[in-house]
Amino acid sequence: MEYNEGGLFEGYYLNGYRNGEGKMNFSNGDNFEGQWEKDNLNGFGVYTFKNGDKYEGLFLNGKMNGEGFMRFNNGDEYNGGYKDNKFNGHGIYKYKNGDKFEGNWENDKANGYGILFFKNGYILEGEWKNDAIKQGSQDGDWSII
Numbered sequence: 001m002e003y004n005e006g007g008l009f010e011g012y013y014l015n016g017y018r019n020g021e022g023k024m025n026f027s028n029g030d031n032f033e034g035q036w037e038k039d040n041l042n043g044f045g046v047y048t049f050k051n052g053d054k055y056e057g058l059f060l061n062g063k064m065n066g067e068g069f070m071r072f073n074n075g076d077e078y079n080g081g082y083k084d085n086k087f088n089g090h091g092i093y094k095y096k097n098g099d100k101f102e103g104n105w106e107n108d109k110a111n112g113y114g115i116l117f118f119k120n121g122y123i124l125e126g127e128w129k130n131d132a133i134k135q136g137s138q139d140g141d142w143s144i145i
Contacts, residue, residue, distance in 0.1 A: 011036065034059070057082065080105065103128065 011022020018024075018036040025031050034045020041047070041059035048054045057068020064082040071077050080091020087093075087105035094100045103114020110128040117123055127134045 006027025007025055009018055009022055009024045011018060011024075012020035014020065017038045019038065020036060021034070022036050023031070023033045029050030031048045032041060032045055034041065034047075035043025037043070040062040042061065043059060044057070045059050046054065046056045047059075047064075052073030053070065055064060055068055055070045057064060057070075058066030060066065064085045066082060067080070068082050069077070069079045075096030077094045078087060078091055080087065080093075081089025083089070086108040088107070089105060090103070091105050092100065092102045098119030100117045101110060101114055102117070103110060104112030106112070109131045111130065112128060113126070114128050115123060115125045116133075124133060
């Protein structure tokens with residue numbers, strides 16, 4: 001069935017709503033395959049963005065909520081909690097250059113305790129606020145500027 005917002009849906013309906021397992025090809029080039037409830041993405045699904053980013057995980061009320069895995073088209077990856085389409089809770093972000101951050105996230109930013117592991121072996125550990133280290137220690141022969 002085609003929709004006013006554009007796109008094509010293949011799947012199950014209940015009382016006129018997309019409900020249960022279904023696939024949606026959106027007019028903007030994005031695609032979704034997974035669980036629907038009353039026309040919203042709800043439950044487990046795979047959302048592929050037009051730009052090549054791909055999310056596999058839980059949805060609630062049409063947004064990424066709960067545990068999920070995102071592979072970005074630039075090679076970065078995030079595995080962890082989401083709230084309203086943003087990194088939230090515990091998560092691990094792996095950069096394509098080999099660095100990795102593991103810790104707490106809030107609104108897509110490192111907030112709270114976390115550890116940044118650099119591919120060269122250096123480690124930066126401590127409390128973070130809005131992606132910046134507030135207080136912590138470093139392991140390695142370098143300094144923060």
